[in-house]
Amino acid sequence: MSVKRDSFSVSITVGAYGSAFGAAAVAADFSVLQACLLSLLLFSGASQFAVVGVIAAGGTPLSAIATSTLLGTRNGLYGLRLAPILKLRGWKRIVAAQITIDESTGVALAQNSENEMRKGFWYTGFGVYLFWNLFTLAGALGAQAIGNPSAWGLDAAVPAAFLGLLWPRLSDRKSWVLAALAIVLALTLTPFVPAGIPIISCTLLAIIIGWRK
Amino acid sequence: MNAFWIAVIGSSALAFAIKVLGASVPESVLSHPRILRINNLVPVALLTALVAVNTFADKTKLVIDNRALGMAAAIVLLIAKAPFPVVVLGAALTSALAYRYF
Numbered sequence: 619m620s621v622k623r624d625s626f627s628v629s630i631t632v633g634a635y636g637s638a639f640g641a642a643a644v645a646a647d648f649s650v651l652q653a654c655l656l657s658l659l660l661f662s663g664a665s666q667f668a669v670v671g672v673i674a675a676g677g678t679p680l681s682a683i684a685t686s687t688l689l690g691t692r693n694g695l696y697g698l699r700l701a702p703i704l705k706l707r708g709w710k711r712i713v714a715a716q717i718t719i720d721e722s723t724g725v726a727l728a729q730n731s732e733n734e735m736r737k738g739f740w741y742t743g744f745g746v747y748l749f750w751n752l753f754t755l756a757g758a759l760g761a762q763a764i765g766n767p768s769a770w771g772l773d774a775a776v777p778a779a780f781l782g783l784l785w786p787r788l789s790d791r792k793s794w795v796l797a798a799l800a801i802v803l804a805l806t807l808t809p810f811v812p813a814g815i816p817i818i819s820c821t822l823l824a825i826i827i828g829w830r831k
Numbered sequence: 832m833n834a835f836w837i838a839v840i841g842s843s844a845l846a847f848a849i850k851v852l853g854a855s856v857p858e859s860v861l862s863h864p865r866i867l868r869i870n871n872l873v874p875v876a877l878l879t880a881l882v883a884v885n886t887f888a889d890k891t892k893l894v895i896d897n898r899a900l901g902m903a904a905a906i907v908l909l910i911a912k913a914p915f916p917v918v919v920l921g922a923a924l925t926s927a928l929a930y931r932y933f
Contacts, residue, residue, distance in 0.1 A: 631915075634915075635916065638915070638916060648839070649835070652835055655839055659843035659846075660843040660846045664874060665846055668877065668881060669839070672838075673834065673838055675884050675885055678834070679834045679835075679837035680841075682842065683841040686845075687845045687846065689877050689878075690845070691870060692870055692871075693853060694849040694853030695866075696853065697850055697852075697853025698854075701854055701855075706854070711854050715847070715851045715853070718850050718854065771897050771928075771931060772923040773926060774897070774898040774904075774922040774926030775919050775923040775926075777881070778918055778922030779915075780878050780882045780885065781906070781909065781918070784874075784879060792872070796872055796875050796876055797876075800877075801882075801883045804880035804883045805883050805884070805893060808893055811891075812891075813888070813890060813891060816888075817880040819880075820880040823876050824872035824875065824876040825869050828868040828870075828872040829865065831864075
């Protein structure tokens with residue numbers, strides 16, 4: 619498959635998820651502008667949903683920022699992996715950093731030559747950026763048009779989006795065990811600590827389980 | 832500045848800082864296998880916790896309501912390999928129906 623076609627199909631499919639994000643953000647009482655700024659500036663799906671999800675669950679802005687940032691650390695490691703391939707300096711490195719996400723990294727690393735890798739990175743990064751932002755706007759406006767989704771009982775959309783993001787990551791026994799423990803810990807803590815803390819606490823489980831091979 | 836703006840600006844600034852940092856530091860610093868393993872597991876832990884809390888928590892109370900039924904639909908759709916937007920929409924519609932009729 620050609621790198622252009624790979625990049626385009628990933629961009630349009632992933633970009634379409636942006637509509638779910640836009641709608642979820644507005645459902646959690648973010649404004650259309652705030653939803654769009656998250657897609658333009660934060661630009662990392664799981665982290666964006668986390669900001670919205672933590673606030674929707676009644677968490678403080680600080681726990682929203684912490685959860686989103688912990689989810690975003692992997693982008694830093696992608697950047698690390700890509701730097702020797704992209705070989706960039708100055709402002710190009712800054713632009714590349716902003717579009718370093720799951721998809722651009724995934725498509726890049728799936729290519730066979732360094733030249734194709736660079737193409738895959740840029741095409742997919744810009745492609746997802748474009749469609750993700752367009753669909754965010756569409757989803758946010760759509761949700762605004764139907765009013766408050768909670769009043770309709772549509773509020774399973776947010777956890778379903780998280781589940782959709784989680785699903786492909788449940789690839790081995792270790793991650794299933796971790797997921798089961800995270801459910802138990804998060805729900806056990808919920809009645810006793812401020813909203814948001816039960817979510818962040820689960821980072822500890824990842825550290826404990828990931829410590830040993 | 833309200834909570835929403837703090838969350839939007841704070842998370843965006845830190846996300847960008849991490850991306851730039853990753854593109855700028857020497858590879859050897861963070862490529863320890865243990866760091867990489869933990870890094871792969873952190874999203875699993877956080878996303879699962881977000882699923883659980885957004886399904887069963889109402890502020891600091893645990894409840895089973897229309898959202899749980901919506902999530903059951905989401906799981907069925909995921910097992911049937913439905914695409915992401917279908918999963919989200921299916922869950923939302925199921926929970927709306929449950930909300931309307933129970």
